[in-house]
Amino acid sequence: MVSEPSLSVVAPLFNESENVRPLVDWIGQALESYAGSYEMILVDDGSDDDTWAQVCAVAGPQVRGLRLGRNVGQTAAMMAGFDHARGSVVVSLDGDLQNDPRDIPALIAKLDEGYDLVCGWRQKRQDKLLLRKVPSWVANRIIRRLTGVPITDNGCSLKAYRRDLLSRVALYAEQHRFIPALSASVGARIAEMPVRHHARRFGESKYGISRTVKVLIDLLTLKMITTFRSRPLVGFALAAMPALGVAFLFGMLWVFSWTQFGPEKASALVFPGAALLAVGVALYLFMLGLVAEVALSSERVGTNDIPTAAEIR
Amino acid sequence: MEPTTAPTITTDRAGDARLISVVVPVVERTDDLVAVYHAFAGELDRRPEDYEFLFVFDGRYTPPPELVALSRDTGRIKLLRFVREFGETAALRLGIERSRGDLILTLPAYFQVLPQGVALLLEAVEGGADMAVANRSPRLDSWLNRAQSRVFHSIVGGVSEQRFHDMACGVRVMKRSVAETLPLYGDLHRFIPALALREGFRVQEVSVPQHPNDARMRVYRPGVYFRRLLDIAAFFFLAKFTEKPLRFFGLVGSIFLGGGGLLSLVLLVERVEGQGIANRPALLLAVLLVALGVQLIGLGLVGEIIVHLRAPHRRAYRVRERT
Numbered sequence: 001m002v003s004e005p006s007l008s009v010v011a012p013l014f015n016e017s018e019n020v021r022p023l024v025d026w027i028g029q030a031l032e033s034y035a036g037s038y039e040m041i042l043v044d045d046g047s048d049d050d051t052w053a054q055v056c057a058v059a060g061p062q063v064r065g066l067r068l069g070r071n072v073g074q075t076a077a078m079m080a081g082f083d084h085a086r087g088s089v090v091v092s093l094d095g096d097l098q099n100d101p102r103d104i105p106a107l108i109a110k111l112d113e114g115y116d117l118v119c120g121w122r123q124k125r126q127d128k129l130l131l132r133k134v135p136s137w138v139a140n141r142i143i144r145r146l147t148g149v150p151i152t153d154n155g156c157s158l159k160a161y162r163r164d165l166l167s168r169v170a171l172y173a174e175q176h177r178f179i180p181a182l183s184a185s186v187g188a189r190i191a192e193m194p195v196r197h198h199a200r201r202f203g204e205s206k207y208g209i210s211r212t213v214k215v216l217i218d219l220l221t222l223k224m225i226t227t228f229r230s231r232p233l234v235g236f237a238l239a240a241m242p243a244l245g246v247a248f249l250f251g252m253l254w255v256f257s258w259t260q261f262g263p264e265k266a267s268a269l270v271f272p273g274a275a276l277l278a279v280g281v282a283l284y285l286f287m288l289g290l291v292a293e294v295a296l297s298s299e300r301v302g303t304n305d306i307p308t309a310a311e312i313r
Numbered sequence: 314m315e316p317t318t319a320p321t322i323t324t325d326r327a328g329d330a331r332l333i334s335v336v337v338p339v340v341e342r343t344d345d346l347v348a349v350y351h352a353f354a355g356e357l358d359r360r361p362e363d364y365e366f367l368f369v370f371d372g373r374y375t376p377p378p379e380l381v382a383l384s385r386d387t388g389r390i391k392l393l394r395f396v397r398e399f400g401e402t403a404a405l406r407l408g409i410e411r412s413r414g415d416l417i418l419t420l421p422a423y424f425q426v427l428p429q430g431v432a433l434l435l436e437a438v439e440g441g442a443d444m445a446v447a448n449r450s451p452r453l454d455s456w457l458n459r460a461q462s463r464v465f466h467s468i469v470g471g472v473s474e475q476r477f478h479d480m481a482c483g484v485r486v487m488k489r490s491v492a493e494t495l496p497l498y499g500d501l502h503r504f505i506p507a508l509a510l511r512e513g514f515r516v517q518e519v520s521v522p523q524h525p526n527d528a529r530m531r532v533y534r535p536g537v538y539f540r541r542l543l544d545i546a547a548f549f550f551l552a553k554f555t556e557k558p559l560r561f562f563g564l565v566g567s568i569f570l571g572g573g574g575l576l577s578l579v580l581l582v583e584r585v586e587g588q589g590i591a592n593r594p595a596l597l598l599a600v601l602l603v604a605l606g607v608q609l610i611g612l613g614l615v616g617e618i619i620v621h622l623r624a625p626h627r628r629a630y631r632v633r634e635r636t
Contacts, residue, residue, distance in 0.1 A: 046513075052634070055636065056636055059636035063636075064635065064636055065634075065635060065636035066632050066634075066635050067632065067633045067634040067635065068513060068630045068631065068632060068633060069512070069513020069514060069515075069630070069631040069632070069633045070474065070510065070511075070513045070631075071474075072513070072629045072630045073629075075629075076628070076629035076630045077630065079628065079629070079630065080628070080630045080632065083628070084632075084635075170624035170625040171624075172556050172620070172624045172627075172629060173556040173557045173620075174557075213564075214560060217559055217560055217563040217564065218557070218559075218560075220559060220563060220610075220614070221557070221559050221614070221617045224614050224617055224618060225617060225618060225621045228618075229618065229621065229622075232615070232618050235614075236611065236614075239611070243607075269591045270590065270591045270596065273596075273600065274600070277600050277603070277604060280604065281603075281604055281607050281608075284604075284607070284608055284611065285607070285611055288611045288612065288614075288615055291615060292614075292615045292618055292619075295615065295618075295619050296618060296619070296622060
């Protein structure tokens with residue numbers, strides 16, 4: 001057993017049996033000149049093929065394998081790797097050889113300049129244009145606008161993290177593509193640097209375009225939890241504002257039509273109806289915000305949500 | 314009082330003494346209990362492991378005097394009783410909590426399978442499964458009960474990775490770690506195999522011959538079917554959306570909101586063209602859809618915040634092996 005490596009490389013694998021050995025060899029070569037000690041953590045995410053047998057074949061003191069009980073998805077598989085990583089620096093990359101381990105030393109060097117998270121930015125991305133690149137480009141733009149975190153390529157798995165950061169960001173569902181935004185929301189210093197990207201050599205891609213709709217819904221979640229996590233009432237109150245505006249508008253229209261045409265005109269009912277509906281919606285949202293506050297006050301106990309900070313001197 | 318003497322542990326192979334806890338939730342009838350005990354205890358007597366029985370009586374039932382006497386004589390029967398009715402899931406949880414075995418065998422309070430089947434289940438767990446569930450086969454039930462069961466399992470099969478055929482069977486063997494991890498509450502005992510699978514455990518279905526007494530025609534009150542439907546809905550939601558409530562509420566909510574918005578737009582155009590809309594039911598519908606849509610999305614967001622704050626304490630994965 002290697003005692004406390006300084007670097008942990010985490011790779012989730014789902015049905016990547018042909019890629020296991022090349023990946024390990026490649027990472028080994030790339031880190032040959034790495035000064036400290038390192039470990040690799042290969043996470044078999046409930047593969048149906050013989051990925052686990054391959055992992056066992058390459059496992060050793062420097063290469064550790066984890067086999068998950070069932071297929072839980074990339075985010076949870078990465079989380080498993082992070083939870084078992086012992087290094088003070090953790091690097092994640094895809095198990096499909098599309099990321100280039102030769103970029104790892106540069107990422108670490110960048111991290112040492114004083115960042116908590118360094119994200120890879122895939123250059124000359126080797127994926128299908130319509131199915132992968134266009135949706136990803138749109139999603140990245142939206143994420144940037146929504147969260148204000150200036151990262152161009154949120155979807156790149158090749159990232160370097162300081163361990164302290166990982167202990168603060170608990171990822172679940174399909175949040176691995178929101179790592180920069182979630183990290184920024186706890187006060188992490190984030191950098192981005194170009195990395196190489198290769199076409200798939202073995203196996204097939206596990207992504208499809210149907211994800212886009214889900215990603216859009218997830219973006220709403222992301223906004224909620226990054227911006228309003230600590231004050232949900234503010235978020236709901238802000239959402240209630242447009243409804244109140246609409247209510248005011250229709251209320252004015254009602255008053256106007258009442259004074260102009262008199263109370264007997266039937267169509268005038270539309271305006272008070274719409275105004276009351278909007279008031280109702282606004283009130284409902286406000287109440288939900290209160291419910292969220294109450295629910296959270298008890299959930300918060302024991303969670304570490306103090307933002308991280310740099311020690312200046 | 315509970316017996317204070319610890320059951321003698323028979324060590325067959327050195328250092329491999331195991332205890333099987335048999336948990337019997339009594340929620341339906343008590344007339345077979347003594348016979349069930351004798352039949353299954355007789356089967357377990359032939360095994361190297363030691364065993365204990367825990368009968369958990371739901372509020373409505375009291376232990377029959379013969380069983381109490383038996384419990385006094387053998388010292389390996391524990392009798393527990395709820396003061397009021399809490400249902401089968403709660404009874405199972407109490408039994409599991411009070412048991413001490415490395416393996417837990419759950420049995421219904423009447424004969425569902427032939428006692429010899431227990432050996433098959435234990436064998437499956439010895440063979441590496443974390444949980445073994447009985448699949449009564451061949452089924453001797455009426456066609457009606459078999460049809461009901463098929464519908465139930467095809468619905469549940471839609472969300473779980475492995476297809477089960479007889480989740481209603483209460484005969485299961487599980488390791489202690491599994492029993493203690495299962496999210497058991499409400500009426501979820503019906504989904505135990507699927508829940509274990511979701512937790513990342515290996516679940517094996519084992520064909521076990523059905524007991525002839527079990528082959529009755531069972532027709533339930535409509536209320537029971539309604540509750541089953543609710544159970545399925547709860548399980549479905551739990552399985553698919555626990556980690557991402559907005560995926561569900563957001564989708565349904567945006568469909569409502571979009572439909573309502575579209576309808577409002579149509580009405581607006583018609584109004585501009587000079588048609589009155591105040592007396593149209595479509596207006597009410599549009600209003601209703603918009604309000605519902607906003608509410609659903611709002612609810613989903615509250616759910617997301619709660620899930621987010623729980624996240625540091627829970628993990629979606631379970632490590633099965635490591636090198």
